[in-house]
Amino acid sequence: xxxxxxxxxxxxxxxxxxxxxxxxxxxxxxxxxxxxxxxxxxxxxxxxxxxxxxxxxxxxxxxxxxxxxxxxxxxxxxxxxxxxxxxxxxxxxxxxxxxxxxxxxxxxxxxxxxxxxxxxxxxxxxxxxxxxxxxxxxxxxxxxxxxxxxxxxxxxxxxxxxxxxxxxxxxxxxxxxxxxxxxxxxxxxxxxxxxxxxxxxxxxxxxxxxxxxxxxxxx
Amino acid sequence: xxxxxxxxxxxxxxxxxxxxxxxxxxxxxxxxxxxxxxxxxxxxxxxxxxxxxxxxxxxxxxxxxxxxxxxxxxxxxxxxxxxxxxxxxxxxxxxxxxxxxxxxxxxxxxxxxxxxxxxxxxxxxxxxxxxxxxxxxxxxxxxxxxxxxxxxxxxxxxxxxxxxxxxxxxxxxxxxxxxxxxxxxxxxxxxxxxxxxxxxxxxxxxxxxxxxxxxxxxxxxxxxxxxxxxxxxxxxxxxxxxxxxxxxxxxxxxxxxxxxxxxxxxxxxxxxxxxxxxxxxxxxxxxxxxxxxxxxxxxxxxxxxx
Ligand code: HEM
Numbered sequence: 002x003x004x005x006x007x008x009x010x011x012x013x014x015x016x017x018x019x020x021x022x023x024x025x026x027x028x029x030x031x032x033x034x035x036x037x038x039x040x041x042x043x044x045x046x047x048x049x050x051x052x053x054x055x056x057x058x059x060x061x062x063x064x065x066x067x068x069x070x071x072x073x074x075x076x077x078x079x080x081x082x083x084x085x086x087x088x089x090x091x092x093x094x095x096x097x098x099x100x101x102x103x104x105x106x107x108x109x110x111x112x113x114x115x116x117x118x119x120x121x122x123x124x125x126x127x128x129x130x131x132x133x134x135x136x137x138x139x140x141x142x143x144x145x146x147x148x149x150x151x152x153x154x155x156x157x158x159x160x161x162x163x164x165x166x167x168x169x170x171x172x173x174x175x176x177x178x179x180x181x182x183x184x185x186x187x188x189x190x191x192x193x194x195x196x197x198x199x200x201x202x203x204x205x206x207x208x209x210x211x212x213x214x215x216x217x218x219x220x
Numbered sequence: 221x222x223x224x225x226x227x228x229x230x231x232x233x234x235x236x237x238x239x240x241x242x243x244x245x246x247x248x249x250x251x252x253x254x255x256x257x258x259x260x261x262x263x264x265x266x267x268x269x270x271x272x273x274x275x276x277x278x279x280x281x282x283x284x285x286x287x288x289x290x291x292x293x294x295x296x297x298x299x300x301x302x303x304x305x306x307x308x309x310x311x312x313x314x315x316x317x318x319x320x321x322x323x324x325x326x327x328x329x330x331x332x333x334x335x336x337x338x339x340x341x342x343x344x345x346x347x348x349x350x351x352x353x354x355x356x357x358x359x360x361x362x363x364x365x366x367x368x369x370x371x372x373x374x375x376x377x378x379x380x381x382x383x384x385x386x387x388x389x390x391x392x393x394x395x396x397x398x399x400x401x402x403x404x405x406x407x408x409x410x411x412x413x414x415x416x417x418x419x420x421x422x423x424x425x426x427x428x429x430x431x432x433x434x435x436x437x438x439x440x441x442x443x444x445x446x447x448x449x450x451x452x453x454x455x456x457x458x459x460x461x462x463x464x465x466x467x468x469x470x471x472x473x474x475x476x477x478x479x480x481x482x483x484x485x486x487x488x489x490x491x492x493x494x495x496x497x498x499x500x501x502x503x504x505x506x507x508x509x510x511x512x513x514x515x516x517x518x519x520x521x522x523x524x525x526x
Pocket of ligand 1: 058061062063064065066067068069072104107108111132135136137138139171174175176178179182
């Protein structure tokens, strides 16, 4: 069957256009408002039996999953624009701030509801590799959350962009944390991790690629 | 030989007997209400010397929060996916160093053993716990039936592998069948139970119907479910979690608050059923069965033999 790359391209562009035009009408505050709700909803479910007979771990996991999904969504905004022409740059800050909010809730559930005991909290952070890695991921997100405002962007100038590259290690550590906390090799965490690595690959600057190619040729 | 018995497994389950012993309850419906209304301490009075007097978890708690990877890795997967499992007819192959090896029909086994109620603490390696009113018989009764030969030192167990009925077998990197094992003296200990029921009803499929092991002083994964094979041997048998991660899961896997696991501190546990604000409580040595079983490990370094 003959394919028509031209038409497919046109279709793609028009879908992207559609999203771009539609999204321009979405006010940012509504993203914040909507994004605020899921943790509240999960908390409600946990209090009313909707998360099963062990709501603490279930809540912790729901929030971790939500955080990772938001982290990946925020991380895919640049490649979405570059490769598919979908422009969601307007929402990047709100998605970033919400991601931090989800992971902070995730951490809070772990501290307050799950582990509870101060000495055990320290021991767990130091001794359990998947916790250590999650914790480092969270700490890397801290300066990003603090500088997610216009004042910081102006004040830091070019350094702001450099600082916000911390999201690269943060998303990798988040994905790794998920792979490691399963007791066996499970499909879902690996799929998340593969998505993260793919998104990461789209960020390798073209310059680096050509350099690598030339290097190979010389050998 | 396996499936020719006239008696069905369900004919000899302990339900009727159980209810007779507790006429104050007046039936299965009242049983549930009774537990809600706090009649439960009465149970403990009726229970034998091996039962704890702690209040059991509810039937719902015990039967909806399970690890049974043959049906999926999520805690809710077993209850969702196990219901198609055929548990009747069922037979257990007993082989290795026994006088009477063979395929034992479960109904024949159950006709010869005495079923009793045991309310045991149950501690998962994931640092959660429950109190479970099992019905079952001592493993020793089964081993005596087959006649253990003098050279035997260990008992190995295997879970059913039936891909048509166990969707979890397709996924997860476990080498099936699920395998577990005990030293012979552990297996012969009066606390070691072959469970066939829960709350006086048939054992739910997600809990390992129709026949599972319960070793209350060891982490839950030792208590292998839906057993189809029991082998007496003179060598320490391979066990599933140990095969996967020998650094994390030892052959003994006795509950021990002083030996930290790479994933979970074992110093404390959370009993299922306490809701969103459940407090952790200290984990007891041998899960509280120290008096009964500590002598099995006299002179052994429990840190090295975790
Ligand atoms: C970049 C930051 C983080 C991300 C993206 C993240 C993500 C996740 C995800 C996706 C899960 C599994 C959800 C599921 O199974 O459905 C999870 C579970 C978990 N996370 Fe995180 N997490 C992060 C940071 C942390 C931190 C800082 C802690 C604690 C110090 C933590 C503790 C846990 C715990 C205890 C679990 C549950 C483990 C279990 O049930 O065995 N996480 N997290």
